[in-house]
Amino acid sequence: MNYIFTILLSFFLLIPSVRAQEDAYSYMDTDEYPGEVLEISPEEFEELLHPPSDLADNDPFESINRVTFGVNNFLDDVLLDPVSAMYVGVVPEFLRERVGYFLRNLSEPIVLVNNILQGEMQDAEDTLRRFAINSTVGLGGILDVSTDLDIPYKREDFGLTLASWGFEEGPYIVLPILGPSNLRDTIGRIGDYGFDSINWWAYFTDDNALYSYTRTAAQVLDSRSDNIDIIKDLKENSLDPYGAFRTWYTERRRNLSSKNEGRIIETAQPEDEDEEVLEDDEY
Amino acid sequence: MKKVVFTLFSFLTWIHIAHAETNCEAAKTFMSDMGENVISLLTNQSISDKERADQFRIILETQFNLKAIGKFVLGRYWKQASDEEKQTFLNLFKEATVATYASRFKDYTSEKFEIRSCHVEPDGGVIVSSQIARPSGQTIPINWKIFEKKGEMRVYDVILEGISMGITQRSEFSSVIQNGGGKLEALNKALEKKTSQS
Numbered sequence: 316m317n318y319i320f321t322i323l324l325s326f327f328l329l330i331p332s333v334r335a336q337e338d339a340y341s342y343m344d345t346d347e348y349p350g351e352v353l354e355i356s357p358e359e360f361e362e363l364l365h366p367p368s369d370l371a372d373n374d375p376f377e378s379i380n381r382v383t384f385g386v387n388n389f390l391d392d393v394l395l396d397p398v399s400a401m402y403v404g405v406v407p408e409f410l411r412e413r414v415g416y417f418l419r420n421l422s423e424p425i426v427l428v429n430n431i432l433q434g435e436m437q438d439a440e441d442t443l444r445r446f447a448i449n450s451t452v453g454l455g456g457i458l459d460v461s462t463d464l465d466i467p468y469k470r471e472d473f474g475l476t477l478a479s480w481g482f483e484e485g486p487y488i489v490l491p492i493l494g495p496s497n498l499r500d501t502i503g504r505i506g507d508y509g510f511d512s513i514n515w516w517a518y519f520t521d522d523n524a525l526y527s528y529t530r531t532a533a534q535v536l537d538s539r540s541d542n543i544d545i546i547k548d549l550k551e552n553s554l555d556p557y558g559a560f561r562t563w564y565t566e567r568r569r570n571l572s573s574k575n576e577g578r579i580i581e582t583a584q585p586e587d588e589d590e591e592v593l594e595d596d597e598y
Numbered sequence: 599m600k601k602v603v604f605t606l607f608s609f610l611t612w613i614h615i616a617h618a619e620t621n622c623e624a625a626k627t628f629m630s631d632m633g634e635n636v637i638s639l640l641t642n643q644s645i646s647d648k649e650r651a652d653q654f655r656i657i658l659e660t661q662f663n664l665k666a667i668g669k670f671v672l673g674r675y676w677k678q679a680s681d682e683e684k685q686t687f688l689n690l691f692k693e694a695t696v697a698t699y700a701s702r703f704k705d706y707t708s709e710k711f712e713i714r715s716c717h718v719e720p721d722g723g724v725i726v727s728s729q730i731a732r733p734s735g736q737t738i739p740i741n742w743k744i745f746e747k748k749g750e751m752r753v754y755d756v757i758l759e760g761i762s763m764g765i766t767q768r769s770e771f772s773s774v775i776q777n778g779g780g781k782l783e784a785l786n787k788a789l790e791k792k793t794s795q796s
Contacts, residue, residue: 552698553770554770554771554774554785554788554789554792555770555773555774555777557773558769558770558772558773558774559766559770561769561773562761562765562766562769562770563761563766566760566761566762566765566766567759567760567761570759570760570761579719579720579721580743580755580757580762580765581762581764581765582670582723582743582754582755582762582764583663583666583667583669583670583671583743583754583755583764584666584670584721584723584745584754585663585666585745585747585752585754586665586666586747
């Protein structure tokens with residue numbers, strides 16, 4: 316149960332703040348990976364990394380996923396939604412924010428491990444400073460002093476680390492209770508669970524398991540209250556909520572991944588059937 | 599020969615980029631005007647829902663390229679559809695968008711719309727970055743993809759927190775069409791049902 320809630324956190328606490336980072340392709344140019352890696356052209360590499368643009372093609376388990384999605388929605392409706400609505404209704408925003416920052420501070424060590432694994436030493440330093448400042452001056456994390464000092468929180472998790480190492484997303488998967496994921500991020504969640512010092516602490520001192528459970532429960536509540544608008548919106552305004560969640564999750568993860576820093580998003584183009592054909596050939 | 603072609607190619611690309619740079623600032627102005635318009639419209643509590651929807655529709659028709667967006671979100675199904683189906687779809691698509699967005703921001707009251715920056719993309723379009731600042735202090739980043747054609751600027755995509763609405767809708771629509779036996783008709787029916795509800 317503890318495990319489930321911890322990984323639930325890693326999914327729900329997705330915070331969309333991506334900062335400029337090294338291009339993941341750059342490792343191809345180093346001497347560390349000679350030979351076969353360099354035999355792939357960047358274009359081919361790009362093609363390998365990017366799943367088909369039509370997301371439906373990346374969902375071989377769609378029929379099973381849809382069933383899981385339905386069950387998850389049912390659980391949301393009867394359990395999570397009412398509880399988080401109550402939390403939002405009863406607890407004032409100021410306090411909810413304190414709880415949110417406190418929990419996020421506890422998860423900074425996981426971010427740190429991932430910064431190091433990605434080889435992003437500047438980020439690692441920032442995370443370490445954040446954790447040190449917020450844990451002390453920020454009164455154990457309830458105040459986010461670091462952000463005011465211009466060291467904003469930057470989410471990382473092992474799924475994103477795997478992405479930076481060049482792992483593909485793999486097929487889209489809806490996990491029971493946890494919701495949208497893909498093969499890579501599912502493995503990532505298991506990794507993050509291992510990086511979480513609180514879990515180890517709870518594991519080695521049986522008496523402290525209760526703290527660990529309390530934390531995970533609080534995390535779920537906190538992340539739910541944060542995301543309640545977007546979840547509601549996706550459910551209510553979409554013709555096919557399953558497809559909407561699939562896109563939302565996939566696009567969000569791509570956006571968070573440093574590999575896609577500065578990526579060009581494919582969009583509609585001006586009509587080019589007639590006189591503009593020539594002009595388009597220029598590039 | 600190759601060299602000549604390459605030089606010519608670079609030159610043309612350069613002209614294109616140089617031309618696009620001037621578009622960048624113009625696109626910012628364009629977005630800033632429209633953003634103010636939309637925000638004041640969506641947050642104006644004194645007009646009725648119907649008036650709000652009507653005015654929002656006018657903005658969509660005049661400031662967005664709905665045909666290009668419609669074509670994009672249908673993807674491969676656009677080519678397979680008859681002209682009549684396409685027309686029906688474009689109308690329903692517009693109405694569904696009006697219905698969704700006119701009601702989505704009902705709770706917004708004192709939001710601020712700010713233009714942040716702009717840059718030219720390799721495809722010749724301009725991305726204008728903006729954000730909506732909510733009274734709670736939360737900011738929502740929104741990027742707008744703008745192309746200029748025949749001297750007129752139009753929005754071609756809205757990218758909300760890094761997520762393209764065009765791609766989101768294309769995926770959603772293709773899933774509806776696939777589950778409806780690969781027919782555009784299935785999507786049109788679903789859109790019709792949705793617009794008649796609201």
